[in-house]
Amino acid sequence: MKFVGTVITSNFPPSPTTSNFSFVITNDEPIPVRKGQYVQINTEDGLLLGMIQEIIKTNRFYSHAEYVKEYERGGQPLTSIFPCDRWDMLIATAKPLGVFSNGFFDKVSFPPSPGERVYVADDEVLVDLLGLDLEHGLYLGNLRFHDVSVSLNMTRLLQKHLAILAMSGSGKSYLASVLIEELLSRKIESGRVAVVVIDVHGEYSSLANKPDKDVHSGLSDKVTVVKSSFVQFATPLISNRWFGAFQPEMSPIQVRELGKIITEMRREYREKSYSLQDLLIRIENDSKIPQRTREAMLGWLYELEDTRLFGTEETPDLENIVKAGHAVILDLSEATSLRKKQLIVSYIGSRLFGLRRRGAIPPFTMILEEAHQFCPQARQELAISQSIIEQIAREGRKFYAALCLISQRPVRLSTTVLSQANTHIMLRISNPNDLDTIKASSEMITSETAAMISSLPVGEALIVGSAINFPLFVKIRKRYTKESTYEANLEQAAKTFEQSTSPDIK
Ligand SMILES: Nc1ncnc2c1ncn2[C@@H]1O[C@H](COP(=O)(O)OP(=O)(O)OP(=O)(O)O)[C@@H](O)[C@H]1O
Ligand SMILES: [Mg+2]
Secondary structure (H helix, E strand, O other): OOEEEEEEOEOOOOEOOOOOEEEEEOOOOOOOOOOOOEEEEEEOOEEEEEEEEEEEEEOHHHOOHHHHHHHHHOOOOHHHOOOHHHHOEEEEEEEEEEEEEOOEEEOOOOOOOOOOEEEEOOHHHHHHHHOOOOOOOEEEEEEOOOOOEEEEOHHHHHOOOEEEEOOOOOOHHHHHHHHHHHHHOOOHHHOOOEEEEEEOOOOHHHHHOOOOOHHHOHHHHOEEEEEHHHOEEEHHHOOHHHHHHHOOOOOHHHHHHHHHHHHHHHHHHOOOOOOHHHHHHHHHOOOOOOHHHHHHHHHHHHHHHOOOOEEOOOEOOHHHHOOOOOEEEEEOOOOOOHHHHHHHHHHHHHHHHHHHHOOOOOOEEEEEOOHHHHOEOOHHHOOOOHHHHHHHHHHHHHHOEEEEEEEOOHHHEOHHHHHHOOEEEEOOOOOHHHHHHHHHHOOOOOHHHHHHHOOOOOOEEEEEEOOOOOOEEEEEOOOOOOOOHHHOOHHHHHHHHHHHHOOOOO
C-alpha cells in the first residue's frame, strides 16, 4: 500500500467533514498523487474511500508578492536562499465517497480524523467501491491512475439505457465500437443480447473486417451490414395509425378512413401480401370516401410511395436477422434525406420493439448515432421517429429493449429521452450550453467534474449513473477490430484524390 499523507484541519472550507477532507502530502516522490485519484483511510467506521478533487502547492516564503519582488530586485533569485522544492508543501483536498466495512459499502456519516494516514486506494477495494463486474462485465478500458479494468455490469449499463455524449472527434463512435465488440464477445452463460446499430455515417461496417489478432477473429463473423437501399417495409404490417405517424399532418378523419380500407384490404388479401401501390389503387377506386378526404389521403400516401421504402415483404427480415450475440449494422450513409432516415428508424424501432414485446427476438440494444436527429428537443423540428424512441426510452426497460444514444449536441436531444438514460458516458465536451445540459441531467455532476469534462483528451471518458456506484474516469481501450479508413487525415485524402486523377503523381 502506498502511503501518501496525513489528514489535516482547515478552516476555509471547514474540514475534515463528511463531504470533504484535506491532507498534507508527506510522500516525497516527484508526483505522489494526481487529481482524480482514489485514496483510502482506516477510520473507526471502516475503510473510508475518497477521490482527490484538487491539489494545492503552497510555499509561505513566496506568499508575499512584495517580498519576492523586493528581494529579486537585487538580482538574486529567491530560490538561492529558499529552494522551491525543499519548502514546497502539497495539500490535497478530497471528497469521501463511501465507507467499506464487513464487506459492504455505506454512505459516509462520520468524518475522518486529523492525523489519520492516507494511502492510495487498493485495486480490489476500488472494484467493490465502484461496483465493477470483472467476471461478466463489459471491459471498456482502464481506470485513470489505477491498474483496474473498468468492466461494467451489462444489466446496470444497458437495462435503463445509455447515452454517449461528447463533441465531434472525441471518440464516441470508437467507444461504441468497443462496446459492440464486448457485447459480441460474450459467452452464452454470461447472457448475450442482440445489437442493432443505426449507422448514420457508415462508420461501423469496419466491424465486419477481420481483426489482426486471431483471438478476436470470430467477431467479424457476428456482424451483418445492411445498406439503406436494401431496407423495405412490409406494407401489410403498417396500420393506419402508423401511417398517421409517418405523415403527422394527416387529419384524424383521413386516418380513420384509411383504417377502414386497410381492414378491408387485410381481409381480402388474407395470407397474401400487398404493396403501397395496391393500397393506393384501392383508395383511388373507392367511391365511398368523400372526394376531398380521398385526394388528401392519396397525396400523403403518394409522398410515402416516392421514398421507395414500402414493399410487400420486409427486408431485412428482422425476426430472423436480429440474433443474440450478433450485430446488425444499418448503414444509412447513402440515404440522402433526413426524413428518409427518420422513416427507417421509426419503422425499425417500432418493429424491433413489437417483436421484442412478443418475445420473438432476444433482448436487444439499439445504438442510435446522431440521436438528436431522431428525437430532437425542439418541437418545431419534431421527427417522425420521435414517438417510438420516446416509447422505448420509457417502456423498454420492462421488455429488455435498451437504447444507446450517441450525440454530439446533447442540448438538441429530447430531454424526455435523455432523462430516461440512466448512465451517461461523456468524453470531451467544451460547448458551455452542452455542459449546462449535462449538469442539469445528472445530480452527480458537480461544477468541478464539468470542468474536467471540458479538458479530457481524446479517448478518455467520465462515466456517471446507474452502471457504477460513483462517477469514474476511464481511458477507453484500443479496438480489436480495424478502424475504418474514414478518418484518414486531410493530407492523405488530398493526395489520394490527386493520385487517382493523374497517376504520375507519387
Ligand atoms: N480510445 C481511443 N483510442 C485511440 N484512438 C481513439 C480513441 N477514441 C477515439 N480515437 C480516435 O479519434 C478519432 C475520432 O474518434 P470518433 O470517430 O470515435 O469520434 P466521434 O466522437 O464519433 O466524432 P463524430 O461526432 O464526428 O462522429 C478516431 O479516428 C479515432 O482513431
Ligand atoms: Mg462518430
